[in-house]
Amino acid sequence: MKPARYLLLPWWIAQLPTGAKAFSDNPIIGSPLLNRWGLHVARVRLAGMLAGVRRKRLAHLVSAEDRAAFDRDGFVLTRDFLPADLFADLKRQVLAHVAPAREMVQGDTITRRIALDPAALAAMPAVAALVGSARWRGLMRYVGSFDSEPIGYIQTILSHVSDAAPDPQTALHADTFHATVKAWLFLTDVAEDEGPLVYVPGSHRMTPQRLAWERDRSVRARTSLDRLSARGSLRITPEELPALDLPEPQAFAVPANTLVVADTSGFHARGASVRPSVRIEIWTYGRRNPFLPWTGLDPFSLPGIAERRAPLAWSIRDRLRGLLGQPWSDAGLKTAAAPAHPDGTVP
Numbered sequence: 001m002k003p004a005r006y007l008l009l010p011w012w013i014a015q016l017p018t019g020a021k022a023f024s025d026n027p028i029i030g031s032p033l034l035n036r037w038g039l040h041v042a043r044v045r046l047a048g049m050l051a052g053v054r055r056k057r058l059a060h061l062v063s064a065e066d067r068a069a070f071d072r073d074g075f076v077l078t079r080d081f082l083p084a085d086l087f088a089d090l091k092r093q094v095l096a097h098v099a100p101a102r103e104m105v106q107g108d109t110i111t112r113r114i115a116l117d118p119a120a121l122a123a124m125p126a127v128a129a130l131v132g133s134a135r136w137r138g139l140m141r142y143v144g145s146f147d148s149e150p151i152g153y154i155q156t157i158l159s160h161v162s163d164a165a166p167d168p169q170t171a172l173h174a175d176t177f178h179a180t181v182k183a184w185l186f187l188t189d190v191a192e193d194e195g196p197l198v199y200v201p202g203s204h205r206m207t208p209q210r211l212a213w214e215r216d217r218s219v220r221a222r223t224s225l226d227r228l229s230a231r232g233s234l235r236i237t238p239e240e241l242p243a244l245d246l247p248e249p250q251a252f253a254v255p256a257n258t259l260v261v262a263d264t265s266g267f268h269a270r271g272a273s274v275r276p277s278v279r280i281e282i283w284t285y286g287r288r289n290p291f292l293p294w295t296g297l298d299p300f301s302l303p304g305i306a307e308r309r310a311p312l313a314w315s316i317r318d319r320l321r322g323l324l325g326q327p328w329s330d331a332g333l334k335t336a337a338a339p340a341h342p343d344g345t346v347p
């Protein structure tokens with residue numbers, strides 16, 4: 001390490017009790033020596049223990065059946081989540097909604113997002129009813145292990161829009177080393193060969209085998225792993241799963257109106273799509289500092305703030321583009337189902 005870099009040591013150490021996960025950005029978090037001695041595994045274990053404590057406090061927010069499904073599988077899958085008439089209203093409102101959209105290209109796939117901000121929630125009362133409903137709120141909180149409001153979007157996945165390399169989300173990975181929630185309420189039927197969400201049941205548990213695998217990866221992350229693993233979203237191949245006592249990935253080929261709420265510290269991916277396809281969903285995401293012992297006290301979760309975070313984050317990143325980069329291009333006013341630009345680019 002160059003001597004001048006030691007000046008950053010306090011900053012790197014301060015990141016240890018946070019969700020900072022990039023082995024490549026932080027020489028302490030990514031130190032092969034410290035990770036051989038167990039630094040990464042200690043962070044995984046402590047974060048997992050605290051998530052368990054928080055979930056116990058939030059257990060009353062979900063049914064015994066949903067709790068058992070989550071604890072066993074790492075996800076809760078519910079078909080016909082909304083009553084048919086409410087789902088029909090919601091789908092109609094979402095597909096008609098024209099709003100500022102952002103688009104990101106990953107390989108040959110475009111992800112489009114429209115924020116569920118105050119204007120969107122006012123224009124789509126069925127969406128407002130969904131995200132305000134007790135079952136939805138309870139699942140987000142229990143799976144995420146925090147009494148926090150996730151950030152919500154209408155999300156569209158447009159696959160095979162160009163001849164570029166495959167979408168990197170199609171490789172099985174864990175998003176983080178700690179509990180974190182993502183949810184998908186599919187508005188369209190999802191076919192098995194058209195980019196379904198895929199999850200390895202039970203892979204949210206930090207078993208001794210998983211911890212040994214985490215230790216191995218953490219030691220090698222800075223030197224011999226791919227870029228996204230080095231950034232803290234560890235990749236795994238299906239062939240490695242049996243050694244971790246894990247089953248084959250399960251592809252969620254599901255009808256519209258299916259909700260999946262998952263802890264994406266478990267292994268998951270987007271399945272391959274054999275043809276250009278479009279998936280539209282209400283998609284939410286929640287993540288906080290995994291070392292907090294309490295469930296609440298989240299200022300960003302307050303009404304009035306929570307639903308403004310997505311556009312705010314985009315505009316902050318626009319301003320800091322030079323420093324942090326901005327993968328989310330402003331795509332102008334669009335509907336969720338608008339076709340991709342014919343040459344597969346984003347604005």
Ligand SMILES: O=C(O)CCC(=O)C(=O)O
Pocket residue numbers: 169175182195196197198264268269270271
């Ligand atoms: O949307 C999907 O199908 C999965 C995407 C994924 O892997 C992720 O969000 O980390």
